[in-house]
Amino acid sequence: MLELSLHILDVVENALNAGASLIEIELEKDTARDILRLKISDNGSGIPKEMLSRVTDPFYTTRTTRRVGLGLSLLSQAAEQTGGSFKIDSVHGSGTKLVAEFGLSHIDRAPLGDMLGTLMSLIVGRPEVDIMYTQKIGSNEFVLDTREIKDELEGVSLSNPEVIKFLRKNLQEGLAELGSI
Amino acid sequence: MPKLKLDDLKKIKEQVLKDTSLRTGGATAKVTVHMGTCGIASGARQVMDALMDEVSQSDRQDIAVTTSGCIGLCSEEPIVTVELLNEEAIRYHFVDPNKMRQIFKRHILEGEVQDEFVMAKGSEHSN
Ligand SMILES: Nc1ncnc2c1ncn2[C@@H]1O[C@H](COP(=O)(O)OP(=O)(O)O)[C@@H](O)[C@H]1O
Ligand SMILES: [Mg+2]
Numbered sequence: 528m529l530e531l532s533l534h535i536l537d538v539v540e541n542a543l544n545a546g547a548s549l550i551e552i553e554l555e556k557d558t559a560r561d562i563l564r565l566k567i568s569d570n571g572s573g574i575p576k577e578m579l580s581r582v583t584d585p586f587y588t589t590r591t592t593r594r595v596g597l598g599l600s601l602l603s604q605a606a607e608q609t610g611g612s613f614k615i616d617s618v619h620g621s622g623t624k625l626v627a628e629f630g631l632s633h634i635d636r637a638p639l640g641d642m643l644g645t646l647m648s649l650i651v652g653r654p655e656v657d658i659m660y661t662q663k664i665g666s667n668e669f670v671l672d673t674r675e676i677k678d679e680l681e682g683v684s685l686s687n688p689e690v691i692k693f694l695r696k697n698l699q700e701g702l703a704e705l706g707s708i
Numbered sequence: 709m710p711k712l713k714l715d716d717l718k719k720i721k722e723q724v725l726k727d728t729s730l731r732t733g734g735a736t737a738k739v740t741v742h743m744g745t746c747g748i749a750s751g752a753r754q755v756m757d758a759l760m761d762e763v764s765q766s767d768r769q770d771i772a773v774t775t776s777g778c779i780g781l782c783s784e785e786p787i788v789t790v791e792l793l794n795e796e797a798i799r800y801h802f803v804d805p806n807k808m809r810q811i812f813k814r815h816i817l818e819g820e821v822q823d824e825f826v827m828a829k830g831s832e833h834s835n
Pocket of ligand 1: 582
């Protein structure tokens with residue numbers, strides 16, 4: 528994957544497959560410590576303890592449609608090649624949490640890329656799931672909680688043309704105001 | 709701190725509810741972009757982006773845009789499934805943003821299946 532935002536989309540896909548109804552994504556740029564930190568947690572079915580140590584092995588997957596699982600191994604590689612780290616923790620039956628740290632200014636760190644595209648795809652394409660996205664830069668943050676949006680929409684579709692325009696414009700402005708990663 | 713303008717959303721909702729109360733409502737078209745690891749790595753997000761852009765430029769409120777997981781046909785990604793009311797489902801493969809826009813305009817809006825990109829129809833689906 529060439530962009531961190533693509534890794535995020537892909538890893539969130541695991542949580543969706545695990546039946547999560549809420550996914551929290553936090554991305555923090557810590558310039559002082561030269562770290563870019565990504566945290567993703569979900570309330571899906573979790574990973575049994577005995578499997579946890581194997582999930583970043585590319586030959587480990589529980590899917591039956593393909594024999595190699597790539598998502599987590601690609602993300603952990605992407606983090607480790609920048610001098611960072613990758614940790615995943617899960618409680619079988621209640622959810623999964625992962626933290627990936629990247630060397631912010633490391634030459635091999637993939638750019639964030641089109642985070643707006645990733646968020647739009649998740650919000651519009653998975654209306655049945657709630658997403659909470661927090662982007663932090665220093666002491667500033669941008670928070671998006673789809674529960675607030677859905678409460679306001681009272682059943683109007685997230686695929687509605689005007690809603691798509693609204694989301695795109697507001698997310699774009701919010702992320703731009705916060706500053707780039 | 710940047711914040712979403714929820715008031716604007718309220719106005720949109722009120723307008724939509726006013727409009728749709730005059731019509732029967734409900735989705736008549738469902739478009740699914742498959743988002744497995746292989747799909748994402750081969751451009752499914754850009755396809756989804758083009759699709760959302762087309763929907764937002766149309767004034768059709770009866771199109772549902774969704775994503776779903778891997779269907780195990782990695783070498784043919786990105787894959788998009790179009791389901792129109794009372795028609796058989798059509799699955800397209802090797803979709804890119806331009807093909808997506810063509811599929812949207814010709815198939816979804818005008819009902820003309822884009823045979824050149826079709827992978828499978830109706831019961832031919834392996835999934
Ligand atoms: N959030 C999650 N919740 C439950 N299981 C997960 C989660 N993330 C990963 N897994 C498990 O780890 C395996 C490997 O994930 P991944 O590397 O993304 O490959 P793939 O999704 O192709 O199988 C998955 O098949 C799944 O069993
Ligand atoms: Mg995966």
